[in-house]
Amino acid sequence: MTKRILLYATLAAGAFISVFPYLLVVLTAFKTQGQLNSTAPWLPGLPPTTDNIAEMLAGDFPRFILNTALMTAALTAGQLVFTTFAAYAFARLRFRGRDVLFWLYVATMMVPSAVTMIPLFLIMRELDLVNTWYGLLAPYILGTPYGIFLMRQFFKGLPAGLEEAARIDGAGSLTILLRIMLPLCRPALGTLAIITVISSWNSFLWPLIITSGDDTKVITVAIATLKQGIGVDYNLMMAGSLIALVPMVAVFVFFQKHIVRSVVLTGLK
Template sequence: MKKIALYLVLLAGAVVSVAPYLMTLNSAFKQPAQVLTTPAWDPALPVTLENIAQVWTEYDMAHFLMNSLIYAGLVTLGQVVFSTMAAYAFGRMSFPGRDVLFWGYLATMMVPQIVTLVPLFLIMREFGLIDSYLGLILPTAFGTPYGIFLVRQYFRTIPKDVELAARIDGAGTWTVLTRVVLPLSRPILATLATITFITTWNTLLWPLIITNSDATRVVTLGISALKGQYSSQYHLILAAAALALLPLIAIFLLFQRHIVRSIALTGLK
C-alpha cells in the first residue's frame, strides 16, 4: 500500500509537470479560433500547420532559433571547459586559501541576478559589446558557482588511487585531468551541459537588456514580441513556444541517462 501511494503521488507530480508542455504542443496545431474557444485538452482537430508556418516565415523565427542556438551553445561550451578546470583545482588540488576561496565564490549564489544586471550592462557598454554576441555570452561563459560546485562534488567521488597511479607513471596535472579524470566524468559533464544549455536557452532578462536589434535577439525575445499591448495572437505564441520547446526535449531525451546517473553518484538527490 505504501508503494502504491508513493507511485500515485509521483504520477500526480509527473502529470502536473508535463501537462503544460503537452497543452502547448496540442494547442500549437489548433485553428486560431479553436485556441480560445475550446478546452486546452481537446485534441487539435483538424490539425493545422499554418500557425507554425506563419511564425516560421512571417516572424523569422528561424533566425531567432539560430541566435539562441549560438548563444546557448557557446555558453555551454565555455561553462563545461572553465567549470571543469576550476572544479578540478578546488576539488583535487591543494593550495593556500583553497577552501576559503571556494566557499566565498559559492556564496555569490545567494546574490540575486537583478543586483548584477546594471553593473554587467555598464561593463559591456564600456567594452562596446552592446547588441553583440560577445555581450550576450561573456557574463556566463567562464563558469558559474553552481556548475563548479556540481562538477567538484563529482570529482571528489573519484578514488585518489587512480590519480596517484597516473602520477607515478609520470603524468602531469593537465594529463591527469584530460586523460584520467575527464573520461570518468562524462555523466556529470553531460548533466552540466544539459542544465546550462536549457537554462541559457530559456533566459529572457539578460538578452532583453543587452540586445536591441533583431540581428542578435534570441527566441525568448522573439516569442515575447508576439504579445502586443492590447491584443495577443495566442495561436502564434503557442506555435513559437512549441518550436522553442522541441530542441530542449530532444536534448533532454538524449542525455537523461547521464543526468540520472550523475545525480545518484554525487549524492545530490
C-alpha cells in the first residue's frame, strides 16, 4: 500500500507540473491588466473577462490562424505523399547505393535544425523566396529524415510474400504501393500525420526567419511579436496562446487513441 501511495503521489505531482503552465495560460487570458498585477498568477481574476480574447480575434489574429492552418495542411499532405514514396523506394526497390544514400540521409537527423537555418535562408534568398509561401514550405514539404525512416521501417516489417504474389499477378511497383502497401500502413501514416500536424502548428524558428509580412505570418510568430515595444501585454499574449492551444487540444481529444498508438509505435515521449 505504501508503494502504491508513493507511486500515485509521484504521478499526481508530475501531472500537476505538466498541467500547471496551461492553467496559468487560461487564468491569465481571462484577467484584466489590473487583476494581473493585484492577484497571484495561480489565482483567477474575479470577475473574469473575455476582452483579451475578443481583442485578439478582432484584429489580424484570425488571419494568422488561417495561415498556420494552411501551412500545417500543406506540410502534412506533402509529408504523407513524398515521404511514403521515398520510404517505399528505400525499403523495397533495389538500386545501386540505396543503403548508403538512406543512412547518409538519416544521419542528417543528428544535426540540430538551428545549424541549417542560415544556409536555408541564404538559399531561399538567392531563389527570391524570402517572405513567400514557397520559402515557408519548401524545406519540409518534400519529407523529413525522421518521416522517411519511420515509414521505411514499417514497410520493411510487412511480409515480402504479399509483394511477390502481386508481382506474379503482373502488378507494378506503383500498383503494389497504392493498393497493397498503403492500406496496411495506416497506423504508420496516422502516426506521421499526427507528428507532422503538431510540429507544423508549433513551428516557430523557420517561420520567424523566412517571413516578415502579415500574409505569411503564423500564430507562433504573431504571439512572439506581442513582446515588441516598451512593455509586454501578458494578457494579450496568453489570450493568443490560449487561442493557439485550442486546436491542439481538439486534436488530442478526437485522436487520443492514435496519439497513444503513435507514442508506442515511435517510442517518442
